[in-house]
Amino acid sequence: MARELQKIIVMGLGYIGLPTASMLATKGHTVVGVDVNEAAVNTINSGRIHIIEPDLDILVRSAVNSGNLRASLVPEEGDTFIIAVPTPFKVEGDNPKAPDLSYVEAATRAIVPYLREDNLIILESTSPVGTTELIERIVREARPELAGKVHAAHCPERVLPGHILRELVDNDRIIGGTTKAAVAKAKALYKTFCNGAILETDSKTAELSKLVENSFRDVNIAFANELSVICDKLGINVWETISLANRHPRVNILQPGPGVGGHCIAVDPWFIVSSAPKEARLIRTAREVNDDKPHWVIERVRAKAARFKEPVIACLGLTFKANIDDMRESPSLEIVQHLRGAQIGEILACDPNVDPAKAPFPLTDLKTALQKADILLLLVDHEEFMDLDRELIKDKVVIDTKGVWR
Numbered sequence: 001m002a003r004e005l006q007k008i009i010v011m012g013l014g015y016i017g018l019p020t021a022s023m024l025a026t027k028g029h030t031v032v033g034v035d036v037n038e039a040a041v042n043t044i045n046s047g048r049i050h051i052i053e054p055d056l057d058i059l060v061r062s063a064v065n066s067g068n069l070r071a072s073l074v075p076e077e078g079d080t081f082i083i084a085v086p087t088p089f090k091v092e093g094d095n096p097k098a099p100d101l102s103y104v105e106a107a108t109r110a111i112v113p114y115l116r117e118d119n120l121i122i123l124e125s126t127s128p129v130g131t132t133e134l135i136e137r138i139v140r141e142a143r144p145e146l147a148g149k150v151h152a153a154h155c156p157e158r159v160l161p162g163h164i165l166r167e168l169v170d171n172d173r174i175i176g177g178t179t180k181a182a183v184a185k186a187k188a189l190y191k192t193f194c195n196g197a198i199l200e201t202d203s204k205t206a207e208l209s210k211l212v213e214n215s216f217r218d219v220n221i222a223f224a225n226e227l228s229v230i231c232d233k234l235g236i237n238v239w240e241t242i243s244l245a246n247r248h249p250r251v252n253i254l255q256p257g258p259g260v261g262g263h264c265i266a267v268d269p270w271f272i273v274s275s276a277p278k279e280a281r282l283i284r285t286a287r288e289v290n291d292d293k294p295h296w297v298i299e300r301v302r303a304k305a306a307r308f309k310e311p312v313i314a315c316l317g318l319t320f321k322a323n324i325d326d327m328r329e330s331p332s333l334e335i336v337q338h339l340r341g342a343q344i345g346e347i348l349a350c351d352p353n354v355d356p357a358k359a360p361f362p363l364t365d366l367k368t369a370l371q372k373a374d375i376l377l378l379l380v381d382h383e384e385f386m387d388l389d390r391e392l393i394k395d396k397v398v399i400d401t402k403g404v405w406r
């Protein structure tokens with residue numbers, strides 16, 4: 001079957017929209033990427049990128065140079081519209097973690113005037129159950145003449161930050177349509193760049209499957225974090241315990257840390273809790289266990305600091321995980337911010353991956369931090385910290401939340 005090239009409008013040029021738009025453009029589709037951030041639009045049109053992700057700069061440059069990708073502040077007519085905008089949470093009534101669909105709604109309203117019969121709208125943003133149908137409803141209300149004539153599907157993104165380009169091509173994809181025709185259309189498009197299996201379902205099942213993937217990980221990290229607190233109380237090494245237990249053929253415990261961060265795993269389980277508050281007991285508890293972990297770390301630092309008169313406490317790592325520059329929902333950042341206000345000593349913060357201009361407080365280089373510190377608080381397993389000469393830390397009081405200096 002000959003490959004059908006399309007004109008595709010991608011709404012949102014962030015960590016998901018930009019790689020997807022660029023990938024489609026390099027496969028020959030004509031792609032217009034739309035974003036409200038004018039600086040990002042200009043940067044992309046000059047062939048550069050405004051976010052950090054390995055090799056994304058090369059892909060964007062080649063997509064822009066081919067003439068198939070351009071960025072714009074406004075949408076235009078096309079064949080397929082892909083929505084890849086943030087879905088954070090917000091306070092709503094007595095629910096402090098209700099899904100905030102304002103970006104999805106705004107993106108839908110922005111494309112409504114450009115829709116034509118037989119267009120396909122694909123929602124990639126991780127969303128609560130029913131959001132794809134909500135998009136259809138918004139279109140129907142604004143353009144009644146298009147009712148039943150515009151297709152909608154949910155194709156949840158699944159890529160891991162740091163490995164986005166590889167996973168975009170290799171991962172299996174779930175495609176959930178509100179109709180069979182929507183599934184068939186979306187499948188044909190994803191086949192143009194995806195080597196993984198394309199798994200067909202309805203839109204609500206696709207929405208829940210994505211939320212379930214991230215909740216599964218959250219629950220399993222919560223188990224590891226709870227174990228770390230139990231082991232500490234019993235005076236047992238949690239890392240050794242987990243590595244021994246994992247030698248059982250059917251046990252695979254994840255790693256404890258200072259908490260769970262990022263814009264996905266710390267957020268998405270709440271969408272399930274919001275949809276089924278009474279039923280989602282384990283999912284809610286896992287979120288609470290993971291959200292409590294930074295406070296537990298802070299208490300441990302306080303206890304160690306109390307042994308000194310004016311301790312210098314060097315905090316190593318601010319990002320939400322290793323070897324990236326992303327500080328969104330970062331438990332490490334939360335811990336350092338809290339310690340800075342706690343008046344228990346001098347707090348130094350060090351992160352070789354964070355641009356000092358983007359840090360919310362002054363940063364200290366690693367060498368100075370190691371020289372001055374009485375207490376070393378390891379928060380992120382960045383390569384630079386893993387490779388440290390153990391001689392440099394042997395006389396320090398160490399709180400290693402990632403178990404890298406065992």
Ligand code: SAJ
Binds near residue numbers: 265321
């Ligand atoms: N973490 C631990 N212990 C572990 C693993 C992770 O404490 O054993 C922490 C990390 O330090 C970090 C947080 O969990 O703070 C999340 O990191 P992550 O690497 O587990 O996941 P994300 O948020 O970078 O990406 C996830 C991925 N989902 C799954 O693996 C199920 C990714 O595939 C999704 O596309 C992404 O969420 C998303 O956008 O939804």
